[in-house]
Amino acid sequence: MEKEYYFKEVEHRWYELWEKSGCFRRSEHPEGKSYAIVIPPPNVTGVLHMGHLLNNTMQDVLIRRARQNGQCVFWQPGTDHAGISLQVVVEKKLIKEGIDPRALLREEFLEYACRWRDDHGDIILNQLRHLGVSCDFSKKVHTLDAAYSRTVLVGFVELFRRGLIYRGRRMVNWCPKSQTALSDEEVLMQTQKGKLYRMRYEIVENPGSHIEISTTRPETIPGDVAVAVHPEDPRYQHLIGKHARRPFPEAEIPIIGDDAVLRDFGTGALKITPAHDSVDFAVGQRHGLAAIDVLTPDGRMNELAGPELCGLTREAAREKAVQMLQERGLLLAADDYEHSVGISERSGVPIEPRLSDQWFLRYPCVERAKEAVRSGIIQFFPRRWEKTYLHWLDNIQDWCISRQLLWGHRIPVWYRRDCDRRDPANWHVSLSGPADPENWVQDNDVLDTWFSSAFWPLGTLGWPDEKAMVRNHFDFFYPTATLVTGPDIIFFWVARMIIMSLAFLEGDLEQIVPFRTVYFTGIIRDSQGRKMSKSLGNSPEPLDLIGQYGADGVRLGLLSIAPQGQDVLFDGRCLEQGRNFCTKLWNACRFRVLQGKLKEPHVLNTGRMTAEDEAILRSLIDLTEQQESAIGQYEFHGAVQRLEKFFRDDYCDWYVEVCKIRMRRDESQRAHILTLQDIILRHYLQLLHPFTPFVTQELWHTMGYDDGEKFIQNTPLQNAEQLKKIAPISSDNIATIAELRETIAIIRAHKSSLGLASQTQLDVYYQSENKESAIEKYRFFLCSLCGLGKLTAADSLQGLPATLTPWGIFAMDVPNNVDNNQELERLRREIEVLERNIASNEAKLNNKDFLANAPEKVIAGARALLEENRTKLEKSRKILGSLG
RNA sequence: GGGCAGCUAGCUCAGCGGUUAGAGCAACCGGUUUACAUCCGGUAGGUCGUAGGUUCGAAUCCUAUGCUGCCCACCA
Numbered sequence: 001m002e003k004e005y006y007f008k009e010v011e012h013r014w015y016e017l018w019e020k021s022g023c024f025r026r027s028e029h030p031e032g033k034s035y036a037i038v039i040p041p042p043n044v045t046g047v048l049h050m051g052h053l054l055n056n057t058m059q060d061v062l063i064r065r066a067r068q069n070g071q072c073v074f075w076q077p078g079t080d081h082a083g084i085s086l087q088v089v090v091e092k093k094l095i096k097e098g099i100d101p102r103a104l105l106r107e108e109f110l111e112y113a114c115r116w117r118d119d120h121g122d123i124i125l126n127q128l129r130h131l132g133v134s135c136d137f138s139k140k141v142h143t144l145d146a147a148y149s150r151t152v153l154v155g156f157v158e159l160f161r162r163g164l165i166y167r168g169r170r171m172v173n174w175c176p177k178s179q180t181a182l183s184d185e186e187v188l189m190q191t192q193k194g195k196l197y198r199m200r201y202e203i204v205e206n207p208g209s210h211i212e213i214s215t216t217r218p219e220t221i222p223g224d225v226a227v228a229v230h231p232e233d234p235r236y237q238h239l240i241g242k243h244a245r246r247p248f249p250e251a252e253i254p255i256i257g258d259d260a261v262l263r264d265f266g267t268g269a270l271k272i273t274p275a276h277d278s279v280d281f282a283v284g285q286r287h288g289l290a291a292i293d294v295l296t297p298d299g300r301m302n303e304l305a306g307p308e309l310c311g312l313t314r315e316a317a318r319e320k321a322v323q324m325l326q327e328r329g330l331l332l333a334a335d336d337y338e339h340s341v342g343i344s345e346r347s348g349v350p351i352e353p354r355l356s357d358q359w360f361l362r363y364p365c366v367e368r369a370k371e372a373v374r375s376g377i378i379q380f381f382p383r384r385w386e387k388t389y390l391h392w393l394d395n396i397q398d399w400c401i402s403r404q405l406l407w408g409h410r411i412p413v414w415y416r417r418d419c420d421r422r423d424p425a426n427w428h429v430s431l432s433g434p435a436d437p438e439n440w441v442q443d444n445d446v447l448d449t450w451f452s453s454a455f456w457p458l459g460t461l462g463w464p465d466e467k468a469m470v471r472n473h474f475d476f477f478y479p480t481a482t483l484v485t486g487p488d489i490i491f492f493w494v495a496r497m498i499i500m501s502l503a504f505l506e507g508d509l510e511q512i513v514p515f516r517t518v519y520f521t522g523i524i525r526d527s528q529g530r531k532m533s534k535s536l537g538n539s540p541e542p543l544d545l546i547g548q549y550g551a552d553g554v555r556l557g558l559l560s561i562a563p564q565g566q567d568v569l570f571d572g573r574c575l576e577q578g579r580n581f582c583t584k585l586w587n588a589c590r591f592r593v594l595q596g597k598l599k600e601p602h603v604l605n606t607g608r609m610t611a612e613d614e615a616i617l618r619s620l621i622d623l624t625e626q627q628e629s630a631i632g633q634y635e636f637h638g639a640v641q642r643l644e645k646f647f648r649d650d651y652c653d654w655y656v657e658v659c660k661i662r663m664r665r666d667e668s669q670r671a672h673i674l675t676l677q678d679i680i681l682r683h684y685l686q687l688l689h690p691f692t693p694f695v696t697q698e699l700w701h702t703m704g705y706d707d708g709e710k711f712i713q714n715t716p717l718q719n720a721e722q723l724k725k726i727a728p729i730s731s732d733n734i735a736t737i738a739e740l741r742e743t744i745a746i747i748r749a750h751k752s753s754l755g756l757a758s759q760t761q762l763d764v765y766y767q768s769e770n771k772e773s774a775i776e777k778y779r780f781f782l783c784s785l786c787g788l789g790k791l792t793a794a795d796s797l798q799g800l801p802a803t804l805t806p807w808g809i810f811a812m813d814v815p816n817n818v819d820n821n822q823e824l825e826r827l828r829r830e831i832e833v834l835e836r837n838i839a840s841n842e843a844k845l846n847n848k849d850f851l852a853n854a855p856e857k858v859i860a861g862a863r864a865l866l867e868e869n870r871t872k873l874e875k876s877r878k879i880l881g882s883l884g
Numbered sequence: 885g886g887g888c889a890g891c892u893a894g895c896u897c898a899g900c901g902g903u904u905a906g907a908g909c910a911a912c913c914g915g916u917u918u919a920c921a922u923c924c925g926g927u928a929g930g931u932c933g934u935a936g937g938u939u940c941g942a943a944u945c946c947u948a949u950g951c952u953g954c955c956c957a958c959c960a
Contacts, residue, residue, distance in 0.1 A: 003919090003920095171958095213960090261960090262960080264959090277960075278958055353958090382889095385888095387887080388888075388956085391956070395957090488955095523954095527895090529953080560908080561897080567953085569896065571909090573909065573910090577908080580923090582922090583923095584920065586919090586920085587920035587923085593919090594919070637897080641898085644908090645908095652919085656919085657924095749926060749927085751926090752914065752926040758914065758915055758926080787917090837904055844941080847940060849939095849941090852940075853939085853941085855902080857902090861902080865904090
């Protein structure tokens, strides 16, 4: 066995073997308990980032543990076509090559896009392989695959048939940069500093008098069709019915009363621009006003804005409009003002409310979707996200699902050639299109990418094609077990998957929900709590990290700092610790290998079990129980901590050290000890495997534990009950070992506080009331682990510095030159603390209310504690007396 | 404007009604006795954001309040 662990070589070798052997594949004859996860499909345009590492490590832990537990596992991988993102990437590439993407035909552009997708689409999944993910890559799905596309379009057609998808001319969020409509969820509200302009329009009927109006958007003045005031506002009531003079292009517009106007905001008078504001649009509808669109799709002013503004960008037009107001003496004030502006999530520019013809979905099954979560049929971890989810569903708005893009699922609607597209009589909606295509024109738009992702758990398992569903064992793997994702896409994706599943499947909620639990991970930030971003340069390159620390080190490190459901502050040091632990594991196993092979491996003679053997076995059983509950509650952080603590503190630093002493003293124990070590290491490797798949697999092989099963992940994991059958464990023995370990720790600390190096041999005298036999039994451990020379019982402490342990007082025969003062000081402090504690114990036990109300167990505990403290105090005083 | 989290040792977090509040990292002291210096032993460090309340007992429950961060919301 190599002295060093070469993780790079090991990881590559095993991953290839795993994939080649097909051990990640789902069973084609599934039986027993199913455990499926669908991967949140990464964008084909994406590169692996820290969030992917965390998210996929967690999924892999769940999947591998399920495999060990003998469940029938399926982890479905795939990629998302990434609508706008991919289109932008391809457009940029074309421009670089001197091709104008807008001059291309749809088919030509799509050809370029497909080629890019085929060249780059699998990069991110291949990167994930380096992390060790055990997805079934043979079942990979891409959202634009023919079968999956069919799923999406069937969904559209059916929702249309049910009257839930409709086409309408409505105010939508328009992104002037990508020139498409967006859903409300794709608009981020950001507070921005701007100006609130106060200006005045002349009253036509009373020349020379004016009405004052506040606005943040003077560039939309040419689109004004009215001025609105509150109908009961005494300041303006008399003006309703009269007209105001719009300054440019000059026009007379009516002054109307509408109670949407807030009297106490600004001047209480509102200019109405129905084409560029949703409130104004509603007002316009109520009053039968026209909408004058003064903007072009790319966010510039058009001819209707008048010659001075036409052609300017929104921003430039605002400046120009302010200047024009000033020139006309109409601008009264420009106050600094902070307000929310909608920003396009994708392109980062302010969105423009715009009137256009789009397709909308009225969400089905909203009440059932709420019920599914509220009732706990779908469980959220952490639970608080339930509220966020329910709140969104309570206020749900229809979803604009059409996008003015080329890349995506083209809307399966055809319009009769040269006829009114707004008249449903001229629509054809179907999967295959009209029988006489020459008379029809297909809708140019594609569907929102999130519309297609909403079908992910359904489509990946073959729905709605019955043959495909049988082939994919839909009935067995659906509903999936768990979804692991970020809370940032709770509306975009999680809620919509639930809704679509409920809309299309029939049966009890338990059977038709897409998953039974959702674990929301935190977001990875840098060590200062900032979001990882390219511009800040604070996002490490995941593959570099894997190369530097090993996939196992990265996995362990990340999980060890990820608090449940809270953001993760990333620091490279955690990866170092992760890697160090893997090295530690390697060395401990190597040590076992150096002890040699056993003739009869795995056969334990329980008659030879000692107290320390029982204690380590008990720790292993406890660890096994803790792992089960921690992983069940998605407490990855706690699970990792306990795994590391057991191995370092209990196994390596205590048990193995003790075994060295035992074997040195008594060669006949050797086989027994090594057998037990093998049992422990073997089980421990299995417990650790989901977290660090590579090093555990390598050791599984190196240690020769693979005689029955080559791959550790396919080896059944014993539970706590099964482990308890290995050998009987007495609680007295467990207590004895706990006391022994405490005694050793106290003696070591005492030596250290006396300024003595740990290996300095010291003679020690002890006084013990009833633990002499224990001390004698374990004297070799005490001497060896504490660096003691002679250890003898004595009647007096002879004025030597002494310390109190569970087993009595131990006095160190220190050289004369050792300074006693520090030791005296320490003792006095200790006595002080004891006295304080005893006083508080007594006060408690003298409190009648405490005795009356506290449970018996607590009172008994308090009494025992008081007794213990009194004994300690007495002995400490004795030590002090003998020293002084 | 509404809602949700977080505030515990220098840093990152556990603990969420019952002894004297824990861990890892960092700091400091000491150590190579045949797995491991990517290691081992040890020390120090906290009025649990603040103020009230409930309780025999509060970091933990309640009520206010202060920061910090996130989400939702059509006041131009």
